[in-house]
Amino acid sequence: MQRNNTISKEKFEIISVYPSLINKNTVKLNADNSLNIGVTSSIINENLEIYVNGQAMKTTIGKEFISTVVPKEELEKPFLIIYVKDKLKGIKTDEVKIMIISY
Numbered sequence: 001m002q003r004n005n006t007i008s009k010e011k012f013e014i015i016s017v018y019p020s021l022i023n024k025n026t027v028k029l030n031a032d033n034s035l036n037i038g039v040t041s042s043i044i045n046e047n048l049e050i051y052v053n054g055q056a057m058k059t060t061i062g063k064e065f066i067s068t069v070v071p072k073e074e075l076e077k078p079f080l081i082i083y084v085k086d087k088l089k090g091i092k093t094d095e096v097k098i099m100i101i102s103y
Helices: none
Strands: 014-018 035-041 048-052 068-071 079-086 096-101
Touching: 014 079, 014 096, 035 048, 035 079, 048 068
Parallel strands: none
Antiparallel strands: 014 035, 035 068, 048 079, 079 096
16 A cells, blocks of 8 residues: 655635735824734634735734734835735745835
């Protein structure tokens, strides 16, 4: 009998990010100029963590979405690269790029 040594990794994906475009002149920032973002993904569980520009963020898990606060320093960049990782399973979504504009 042969064993199958391939590791099957469950895949999941980001369905949406809110806001999907960050216009610094119209988006509602927090008092410290940080920004709350929400992410819906095909999996929602307590092991998920949002990454922004490669950094793990403190993530709040809701019933239908997860959220985090993006620090003001990250909002000085031209875009945010966001992905979600399941810490327990070691799997992550593809990256989503969110543009930051200011006029």
